[in-house]
Structures are given as structure tokens and as C-alpha cells.
Amino acid sequence: MTKTKGDHLKHKEVKSSILEFILKNKGPVAEPAIREYLKRKHDVIDQSTINKHMHDLKNLLCIELIPPKKGLRNHWDITTLKHLKNIRFYFEELKLNTRGKSLDILLTERLLTEHPLKKDSMRAKKFFVQLFLSASFFDMCIKTDVEILYARASELYRLGEFFNEEKYIENLIAEEDNSKKLIHEVYTKCIRRISRIPSIRQIVDGASIEDLLKSDLAQNFPEHLLSVKISKETFKKMLKEIPLSMEDKSYEEQTYRIIKELSIKISHKITPILNEDLNKISEDIFQKIMEGLPEILSDKIIRIKYYHYVRTGVVSDLLFKHCFQRDGMDGTPTPEEREFVLKINELIPIYKEKDPINGLKELDKLYSDYFEKCQIKIVRP
Numbered sequence: 278m279t280k281t282k283g284d285h286l287k288h289k290e291v292k293s294s295i296l297e298f299i300l301k302n303k304g305p306v307a308e309p310a311i312r313e314y315l316k317r318k319h320d321v322i323d324q325s326t327i328n329k330h331m332h333d334l335k336n337l338l339c340i341e342l343i344p345p346k347k348g349l350r351n352h353w354d355i356t357t358l359k360h361l362k363n364i365r366f367y368f369e370e371l372k373l374n375t376r377g378k379s380l381d382i383l384l385t386e387r388l389l390t391e392h393p394l395k396k397d398s399m400r401a402k403k404f405f406v407q408l409f410l411s412a413s414f415f416d417m418c419i420k421t422d423v424e425i426l427y428a429r430a431s432e433l434y435r436l437g438e439f440f441n442e443e444k445y446i447e448n449l450i451a452e453e454d455n456s457k458k459l460i461h462e463v464y465t466k467c468i469r470r471i472s473r474i475p476s477i478r479q480i481v482d483g484a485s486i487e488d489l490l491k492s493d494l495a496q497n498f499p500e501h502l503l504s505v506k507i508s509k510e511t512f513k514k515m516l517k518e519i520p521l522s523m524e525d526k527s528y529e530e531q532t533y534r535i536i537k538e539l540s541i542k543i544s545h546k547i548t549p550i551l552n553e554d555l556n557k558i559s560e561d562i563f564q565k566i567m568e569g570l571p572e573i574l575s576d577k578i579i580r581i582k583y584y585h586y587v588r589t590g591v592v593s594d595l596l597f598k599h600c601f602q603r604d605g606m607d608g609t610p611t612p613e614e615r616e617f618v619l620k621i622n623e624l625i626p627i628y629k630e631k632d633p634i635n636g637l638k639e640l641d642k643l644y645s646d647y648f649e650k651c652q653i654k655i656v657r658p
Contacts, residue, residue: 291330293368294318296339296355300376305343305352338363355379358386362419374408374415377655383408383415387423398520399641402648403593409651410614413600413607427589430596463577464512470565470574471543507546515542516578521586532575535582536566590637594621617647 298314299306308331315321331353334340339360343352355364361379364371373379388404389396404423408415417426519538521531537559544559567575601618604610624640 289368291315291319291321291327292334293371295330295334295353296364296368296371299340299353299355300371300373300378303378305354308351308353311353337367339367356382358382358419365416365419372412373419374410374412375655380405380408380655383418387418399522399644400520400589403590403644406617406644406647406651407593407597407600409655410611410617410647411597411600411604412609413603414597417596417600426596427592430592430599459577459581460513460516461509463516463574463581464509466574467512467566468507470568471562474561474565507543511546515539515546516581517585518542519582521579521582528579532579535579536575537563539578540566586637590640594625594640597621613650617643 294315295311298311302310311331312322312324312327315327321327331340335342335353340353340355341357341360343354345351355361355378361373361382364379365373384396384401384405388401395401408418516539519535519542521535540559540563543562544555547558566578598618598621601610601614604614620643621640624636624643
């Protein structure tokens with residue numbers, strides 16, 4: 278029997294079904310399609326009732342109305358992090374972490390928008406797997422930016438909250454301190470080397486421009502060319518943006534690729550002002566940084582990248598395990614989540630104590646394998 282105005286379903290049942298239908302459809306969903314779905318699922322056909330549910334969800338900021346073109350039907354969609362936050366608040370029963378549309382929104386807004394990462398990068402794959410496997414991790418990332426979560430987890434790690442292996446904690450803290458010193462040293466040496474390239478001698482830290490103008494380096498160069506600045510923070514950001522990949526076949530290959538990408542980033546920063554050939558500038562920078570290989574500068578750059586890779590991986594796994602423990606207390610971990618944590622626990626001692634490089638490669642492989650599994654199981658439009 279068809280339900281009309283006087284009939285009642287469970288509290289929020291129709292609204293939950295509307296959200297589920299929008300989440301499992303690609304892009305904006307036409308209102309007639311929503312009405313047809315509700316008719317099939319709940320036998321609800323009264324248009325005024327359906328309209329009320331739709332506009333209630335809109336007022337709760339769970340969905341948005343896509344302005345229709347003249348003569349066309351209304352369309353509705355879920356597109357933002359704010360939508361997900363409100364859905365999670367008002368409709369806790371919905372499993373957002375298994376829906377392709379909600380996963381894509383969170384991945385894009387929390388990771389890909391703020392970082393120059395590709396969707397198929399290893400960090401993006403890890404993030405995707407963790408979101409899919411753990412409802413707690415998904416909820417945590419809805420509420421808080423990923424970098425803030427990583428910083429908090431890192432601080433807890435330093436305090437020994439997650440592990441009691443004191444030696445490993447001490448080593449990681451020592452590596453972090455060394456990394457800070459290395460970054461300053463590498464930045465200074467890179468800028469000095471690059472400043473000796475005839476066409477780009479003006480690349481300096483903003484604080485040293487006045488001194489440079491008084492030096493021999495300023496001779497025969499127009500003063501306006503000395504206004505280009507690459508601060509240490511900018512340099513650190515450039516270096517951080519370059520991924521360290523365990524897929525590189527050798528240390529030499531990894532070094533070549535990372536220094537090459539760093540050179541390109543620096544050349545993009547200065548070439549618009551210099552009006553020089555981008556490829557030539559990039560190659561000149563690359564050659565200067567690589568001088569003396571493998572002794573000093575390039576080797577230190579790789580050490581910094583390796584530390585960042587290990588730290589991000591360790592902290593990410595710690596955060597995920599913390600969420601697994603929370604799921605365990607709630608009685609909500611899935612069999613896949615349990616299986617995954619057991620496999621991580623098997624690999625962690627390898628990269629912590631025995632064979633760091635191969636241990637990290639095995640962890641990356643584990644995440645890649647699970648990424649493929651998640652793609653099969655995920656509810657996609």
C-alpha cells in the first residue's frame with residue numbers, strides 16, 4: 278500500500294535513504310530520480326512530503342540544491358566537507374567511509390587540495406585505505422586537518438604514548454633534531470651554490486639582499502634582478518613537496534630524480550623574473566647542487582627526504598592503530614581492519630630494527646594491495 282502524508286516511517290529513515298541515494302550516484306542527482314527511489318524503497322509518493330525532507334536536509338547543510346537551468350528539474354548533491362560533517366552529526370548510522378563519493382570528498386579536501394599530491398601517490402593511497410578501513414579514522418579526519426592530526430600523533434610519540442621502545446623513540450627524536458639542522462645547512466649551501474650561476478646570482482634569502490648589494494656578486498647586474506627571494510621556509514616547502522618513492526631502483530636514481538625536481542621547482546620560482554630559458558636554468562641549478570656527488574649536498578638532501586618519509590609513515594600508522602583501538606573499544610572494527618592491523622604489526626619491527634628500506638617497501642606494497650581491494654569493495658556511483 279502506498280504511503281501518504283498520514284503514514285510514518287522510522288525517525289529520519291526517509292532522509293537517510295535520500296542521502297544514501299545521492300552518495301551512491303555520480304554527480305548531481307535529479308529530483309525525479311530521488312522520488313522514484315523513495316517510491317520503490319519506502320512506497321512514499323507524496324511530493325510535498327518528499328520536498329519537505331529535501332529542504333530539511335538542505336537547511337541542515339547536508340545537501341545542496343544545484344540551480345536548475347530554465348525548464349529543467351532540480352538536482353541535488355553532496356560535495357563538501359561541511360556536508361559530510363553535518364551528515365555524520367545528524368545521521369550517525371550512515372557508513373560514510375565505505376562510500377566512494379564521501380571518500381573522494383575527504384581525500385580531496387583534506388589531502389590533495391592542501392598538498393601537491395596526485396591521487397595515485399603512495400601517501401594518497403595510504404590515506405584512502407585508512408579512511409576506508411576505519412570509521413574512527415574517517416570521523417577524526419572529518420573533524421580535523423590531517424597535518425594537525427599528524428603533528429599531535431608525533432608529539433604523543435615523542436612522549437612515549439604509543440610505544441614503550443625507548444631506544445627507537447630516542448633515535449627518531451635524534452633524527453628529527455638532525456633533520457632540522459640539516460635543512461638549515463642544505464638551504465644555505467644550495468643558495469650559495471646557485472647564487473654563483475651567472476644568470477641567477479640574485480637568488481638569496483630575503484634577509485641578505487642588502488649585504489648582497491654591497492658585495493662583488495652584485496657587479497654588472499641590474500639592481501631589480503636582486504629582488505628575487507627564496508626564503509628557508511619556501512625552500513623547505515619545495516623539498517617537502519617532492520615525494521620520496523620506494524619504487525626508485527637505486528639510491529643514485531632516487532638522488533637524481535629528487536634533485537632534478539628540486540631544480541625545476543627553483544627554476545619555476547625565478548625564471549618569470551629572469552626571462553631566461555626554463556630548461557637551461559633548471560639544468561644549471563641541477564648541476565650546481567650535484568657538484569661533489571656523492572659527498573655532501575645531494576646526500577644530505579636525500580637524508581632529509583628519507584627522514585620525512587619515515588616520520589610520515591610511522592606517524593600515519595600510529596594514528597591508524599590508535600583509531601583501531603578506539604574501534605575495538607566500541608566493538609566496531611571490521612574483519613578487514615583487524616587483518617590489516619595484524620599485517621602492519623608484522624612489518625613494523627622490520628623497518629624499525631632489521632631492514633628499514635625493505636621494511637618500508639613492504640609496507641608500501643601492503644598499502645598498494647589493500648588500495649586495490651578497497652576499490653573493489655567500495656560503494657561507488
